[in-house]
Amino acid sequence: MGLVGIERLKGIVGAENVKDNKADLYVYGSDASVHEAMPSIVVKPTTIEEVQSIMRYANSELIPVIPRGSASSTSGHTVPIDGGIVMDLKGMNKILEIRPQDIYCKVEPGVIDDDLNRALKPYNFFWPPAPASSRIATIGGEIGANASGLRSVKYGATRDVVLGMRVVLANGDLITLGSNTRVTTAGYPIERIMIGSEGTLGIVVEATLKIIPLPKLRCLGIAKFNKVEDAGNAVTNVISNGASPSMLELMDNIGITAVNKNLNLGLPDVAAIILFEADGMIKESVDYEMEKIKNICEENKGFDIEMSYDVKERSRIYTGRKKLFASLSRYKEGIICTDLADDMAVPNSKISECAYMIHEIAKRNNVIMSVYGHCGSGVIHTKIMFDVTKKSHWDDANRAATQLYDYVHSVGGTTSGEHGIGLSKAPFWKKEKADSLNVMRAIKKALDPNNILNPHKLQDAPDDWVTATKLRYIAK
Numbered sequence: 001m002g003l004v005g006i007e008r009l010k011g012i013v014g015a016e017n018v019k020d021n022k023a024d025l026y027v028y029g030s031d032a033s034v035h036e037a038m039p040s041i042v043v044k045p046t047t048i049e050e051v052q053s054i055m056r057y058a059n060s061e062l063i064p065v066i067p068r069g070s071a072s073s074t075s076g077h078t079v080p081i082d083g084g085i086v087m088d089l090k091g092m093n094k095i096l097e098i099r100p101q102d103i104y105c106k107v108e109p110g111v112i113d114d115d116l117n118r119a120l121k122p123y124n125f126f127w128p129p130a131p132a133s134s135r136i137a138t139i140g141g142e143i144g145a146n147a148s149g150l151r152s153v154k155y156g157a158t159r160d161v162v163l164g165m166r167v168v169l170a171n172g173d174l175i176t177l178g179s180n181t182r183v184t185t186a187g188y189p190i191e192r193i194m195i196g197s198e199g200t201l202g203i204v205v206e207a208t209l210k211i212i213p214l215p216k217l218r219c220l221g222i223a224k225f226n227k228v229e230d231a232g233n234a235v236t237n238v239i240s241n242g243a244s245p246s247m248l249e250l251m252d253n254i255g256i257t258a259v260n261k262n263l264n265l266g267l268p269d270v271a272a273i274i275l276f277e278a279d280g281m282i283k284e285s286v287d288y289e290m291e292k293i294k295n296i297c298e299e300n301k302g303f304d305i306e307m308s309y310d311v312k313e314r315s316r317i318y319t320g321r322k323k324l325f326a327s328l329s330r331y332k333e334g335i336i337c338t339d340l341a342d343d344m345a346v347p348n349s350k351i352s353e354c355a356y357m358i359h360e361i362a363k364r365n366n367v368i369m370s371v372y373g374h375c376g377s378g379v380i381h382t383k384i385m386f387d388v389t390k391k392s393h394w395d396d397a398n399r400a401a402t403q404l405y406d407y408v409h410s411v412g413g414t415t416s417g418e419h420g421i422g423l424s425k426a427p428f429w430k431k432e433k434a435d436s437l438n439v440m441r442a443i444k445k446a447l448d449p450n451n452i453l454n455p456h457k458l459q460d461a462p463d464d465w466v467t468a469t470k471l472r473y474i475a476k
């Protein structure tokens with residue numbers, strides 16, 4: 001970016017909120033994915049007016065703008081593959097209102113999920129998406145990716161608990177979407193299109209979030225299984241038999257080993273475990289749910305089932321689950337955990353089969369692939385783990401990802417149930433959505449005619465991302 005542009009941006013947000021030295025640009029060139037690219041400049045607005053001015057300038061000069069929260073995205077969502085302005089929104093981090101009687105709160109986009117929940121606790125409310133990254137994930141990023149997590153099986157994903165928002169469009173206009181009410185009708189629900197749009201349609205500068213009364217009680221159970229397929233069947237049957245867990249997580253032995261190695265948690269060394277939780281206001285109703293889930297696990301060959309209301313024990317297990325992704329990179333010396341295949345969702349009856357297929361495809365292609373995730377919502381996570389310094393291993397990993405997504409689509413599943421598309425998963429997702437890509441392109445064109453907002457993502461992402469983008473690893 002030329003001197004004039006830099007000065008213009010400094011004039012908008014102040015020199016202290018503009019970064020253009022190489023070290024900073026490098027840091028802002030990657031997220032939790034395998035991709036990287038250098039931005040031209042980083043700006044950190046703190047007000048809506050500043051966001052509007054940046055967008056007006058960028059639109060007039062046709063400069064790409066990539067909105068960014070904490071960049072914990074796993075597939076290259078925030079990687080600026082065309083350079084341009086990375087807009088760091090973490091400085092807009094005020095909780096504007098908490099209105100328990102109206103059951104909503106209003107926040108700026110840079111508020112961190114855990115911080116919001118800490119602020120809601122004294123009011124006996126919570127905001128439920130709870131991605132495993134809640135310690136760093138911003139509300140803007142959760143909206144951008146339609147994040148979901150540990151409790152989505154009962155309370156839904158981000159899209160289910162956002163009532164409205166204010167958005168700065170590509171041309172700098174500020175619009176208000178949705179409402180403050182629990183129901184609204186008529187007109188196109190554009191706020192819902194914004195959720196999961198990965199920063200391609202507008203900059204969310206304020207969000208109205210539906211908050212939920214905090215349950216008085218939570219009970220956590222662990223069931224062991226000798227086969228991951230049995231654990232998958234248990235998940236299917238818990239959901240289809242009308243139980244109402246507030247958490248239903250599966251973890252295979254790869255995940256268990258990684259977490260034990262990294263955190264010394266002492267999780268049982270079995271083929272798979274299910275972590276299940278019920279919550280509520282009355283102990284009898286929580287006990288009833290827990291007993292129901294326990295029985296279904298036992299009917300599906302679950303054994304040694306333990307259940308506890310103990311807060312310390314629960315927080316020890318939640319920590320293990322939340323740090324599973326990070327732990328996987330320590331599973332074995334010399335391998336790195338990648339998100340080439342990541343967070344597909346399958347119909348409820350296919351969880352066991354999908355878990356089996358992940359391990360089978362890993363064997364066929366000489367890579368390691370874990371099975372875990374918020375399976376109660378149908379989301380099965382995997383990671384493809386391999387030696388990223390070897391070119392031939394990338395070929396193995398890409399073949400494994402292709403085979404897995406072909407399987408997922410063949411059973412009516414979807415490419416991403418949780419983390420979003422970014423760059424790595426775009427070829428598979430574009431295949432899945434082939435007949436609606438042009439409608440998405442028309443929406444993008446209507447809202448961002450100059451294609452400056454996070455360009456080359458989602459429907460416009462390159463099909464051959466391995467050669468079209470720069471990877472963070474050098475493979476020979």
Ligand SMILES: Cc1cc2nc3c(=O)[nH]c(=O)nc-3n(C[C@H](O)[C@H](O)[C@H](O)COP(=O)(O)OP(=O)(O)OC[C@H]3O[C@@H](n4cnc5c(N)ncnc54)[C@H](O)[C@@H]3O)c2cc1C
Binds near residue numbers: 071109133150199
């Ligand atoms: C260890 C780990 C665990 C994870 N666990 C989960 C999980 O359980 N569930 C889950 O869903 N995800 C998970 N993720 C993925 C990721 O953390 C979530 O998607 C999270 O919501 C992203 O938040 P962020 O602030 O880092 O957003 P970013 O990564 O910065 O941005 C996400 C997307 O939103 C866009 N964006 C950001 N802010 C705005 C804004 N204000 N307006 C418009 N667009 C915006 C960006 O351009 C990008 O496309 C995990 C990631 C890691 C590294």
